[in-house]
Amino acid sequence: METRGLTIRFGGHVAVNNVSCRFSPGTLTAIVGPNGAGKTTYFNLVSGQLRASAGEVLVEGEDVTNLAPSARAHRGLGRAFQLTNLFPQLTALENVRLAVQSRADAGWSLFKVWNSRRDLIEKAEAILERVRLADKRHVAPKTLSHGDQRKLEVALLIAMEPKVFMFDEPTAGMSVDEVPTVLELIHDIKQRGDATVLLVEHKMDVVRSLADRIVVLHNGTLVADGDPATVIASPVVQEAYLGVEVRP
Numbered sequence: 001m002e003t004r005g006l007t008i009r010f011g012g013h014v015a016v017n018n019v020s021c022r023f024s025p026g027t028l029t030a031i032v033g034p035n036g037a038g039k040t041t042y043f044n045l046v047s048g049q050l051r052a053s054a055g056e057v058l059v060e061g062e063d064v065t066n067l068a069p070s071a072r073a074h075r076g077l078g079r080a081f082q083l084t085n086l087f088p089q090l091t092a093l094e095n096v097r098l099a100v101q102s103r104a105d106a107g108w109s110l111f112k113v114w115n116s117r118r119d120l121i122e123k124a125e126a127i128l129e130r131v132r133l134a135d136k137r138h139v140a141p142k143t144l145s146h147g148d149q150r151k152l153e154v155a156l157l158i159a160m161e162p163k164v165f166m167f168d169e170p171t172a173g174m175s176v177d178e179v180p181t182v183l184e185l186i187h188d189i190k191q192r193g194d195a196t197v198l199l200v201e202h203k204m205d206v207v208r209s210l211a212d213r214i215v216v217l218h219n220g221t222l223v224a225d226g227d228p229a230t231v232i233a234s235p236v237v238q239e240a241y242l243g244v245e246v247r248p
């Protein structure tokens, strides 16, 4: 996935400013920066929730800039959303079943398709197992703990088999004991295949433990890009992101 000169203006304010960046399969890139730096807006531009004022988004060389979010999702851009795409009246397993069916172009009927496609059932169950939710398969999403809801979001994303996984602060609001599992799942996604993983994250310990590369945004502009140790040590990050005053 690649963005070229990606820019959005809100009135006179440039929230994302001419960001050109290429992300490779098998790599987890953390996008960091202070509050209001433009990280979530950049994600919105990539996934299509916002339309760019200028620039392009490319997936495997194809320009998707003018496509709606659903069409971008079909091209392989997968973004984890907080339960907005869940069916609350269905169980965790049924939700994953529907996502698996949708990916297999097997339609949206839960019963008709389900009885004839044992392979899809097994796939949904394997995904729930992979995200450590097998024992909660028959539970309604809203009764799950916050951490388990996040795991279910990851399950739905895995079911869609995207080329690019996008996580925006995946551990936000989670209790301390729930964090490691979700981080493990994200690590596992990167390890398993050749997925491109993008992570917006404030917590530097999380970034350090997961990222192969760090991109820093500041006032909408890309100000640093490289391997974690180099980027974290760079004066621009010490000053702009960590708030350390750097003197010559």
Ligand SMILES: Nc1ncnc2c1ncn2[C@@H]1O[C@H](COP(=O)(O)OP(=O)(O)OP(=O)(O)O)[C@@H](O)[C@H]1O
Pocket: 010, 015, 033, 034, 035, 036, 037, 038, 039, 040, 041, 042
């Ligand atoms: N729809 C909008 N209309 C006007 N301004 C917006 C809109 N969306 C974002 N902005 C502005 O764009 C800038 C970037 O916001 P954004 O939420 O992308 O930052 P962020 O880096 O994700 O911050 P945080 O870490 O606090 O989530 C901010 O100044 C914000 O106020």
